[in-house]
Amino acid sequence: MFVIGLVLMAEVVLAIIGDSVIPSLSLLFSRISDKFVFFYTSENKRKAEFLQSFCENNYSGTTVAFLELPSIAMPEEIVKYAKEFMSGKNEKVGIFLTSGAKQTILPFLINSVSLITITLQHSPLTIIVEENRQLTKSVLIELSIDDILASRGWEAEADENGQTLKRDDVVISNVQPLFNEKDGLLSFTCESYLLKNKREDEIHSLEGAMKQEIKEADQIVISNLILLSEFFGRNGAKYIIRGALRSPNRSVLPSFIQHKETKHKVLGEE
Numbered sequence: 001m002f003v004i005g006l007v008l009m010a011e012v013v014l015a016i017i018g019d020s021v022i023p024s025l026s027l028l029f030s031r032i033s034d035k036f037v038f039f040y041t042s043e044n045k046r047k048a049e050f051l052q053s054f055c056e057n058n059y060s061g062t063t064v065a066f067l068e069l070p071s072i073a074m075p076e077e078i079v080k081y082a083k084e085f086m087s088g089k090n091e092k093v094g095i096f097l098t099s100g101a102k103q104t105i106l107p108f109l110i111n112s113v114s115l116i117t118i119t120l121q122h123s124p125l126t127i128i129v130e131e132n133r134q135l136t137k138s139v140l141i142e143l144s145i146d147d148i149l150a151s152r153g154w155e156a157e158a159d160e161n162g163q164t165l166k167r168d169d170v171v172i173s174n175v176q177p178l179f180n181e182k183d184g185l186l187s188f189t190c191e192s193y194l195l196k197n198k199r200e201d202e203i204h205s206l207e208g209a210m211k212q213e214i215k216e217a218d219q220i221v222i223s224n225l226i227l228l229s230e231f232f233g234r235n236g237a238k239y240i241i242r243g244a245l246r247s248p249n250r251s252v253l254p255s256f257i258q259h260k261e262t263k264h265k266v267l268g269e270e
Contacts, residue, residue, distance in 0.1 A: 010033045014037050014096065016104045021233075022125075028055070031139075039066075043071065092114050093113075165177065172227070187239070193243075215246065234256040
């Protein structure tokens with residue numbers, strides 16, 4: 001769960017909460033500071049609330065503040081906010097740079113007196129700290145799937161179908177959450193009705209009532225992945241359906257959900 005080593009490199013570290021939770025968690029687990037400030041735009045307020053709750057339960061002794069920025073649609077206001085926030089700051093400030101939040105975080109970097117930048121590299125996950133363009137420290141990060149899920153308010157339990165994801169009264173079955181440590185990628189994989197029930201060979205011989213049943217079952221699978229994307233971001237994870245899907249559901253599949261065939265190339269069914 002935690003990093004290799006404990007190294008305080010900055011008095012405070014500033015970061016932006018984006019779609020993916022991996023950068024934020026990696027930064028926290030790096031322990032390069034005992035004070036973090038996470039900014040978020042109104043578009044990511046919900047994600048900030050999840051991370052704040054996670055920090056309250058897991059990071060006693062570490063100061064983690066959450067501050068709301070103007071909307072991403074108001075870049076001039078973000079620049080103004082950053083200038084006012086950084087004005088007169090005498091602390092040794094580190095700026096966490098991520099590819100998805102450069103437009104939002106750069107105004108803070110421009111107005112920073114100290115030049116400590118922090119980045120996240122993959123293969124394996126490593127926090128890189130540079131001061132005045134010189135490498136100061138690299139910290140290996142180890143994240144568990146349980147921590148990643150918990151940071152957005154979810155937990156996983158094993159069952160006869162693999163994994164069940166739970167959040168309050170919401171339960172999602174037939175889903176396999178996976179974190180690829182090498183690439184730093186989170187994924188959620190579900191099986192289509194036909195694959196799960198080992199009936200892919202029947203896709204062209206189904207009768208009307210069964211077609212409707214399968215359509216409704218696979219619509220639930222799609223809806224579950226869409227729900228997860230609202231918590232983990234369309235760009236923050238991969239969402240995958242394995243197995244044969246009939247054309248009524250394939251034709252309405254959101255672009256961010258990947259469909260992976262297993263045995264058959266399903267073409268031309270009615």
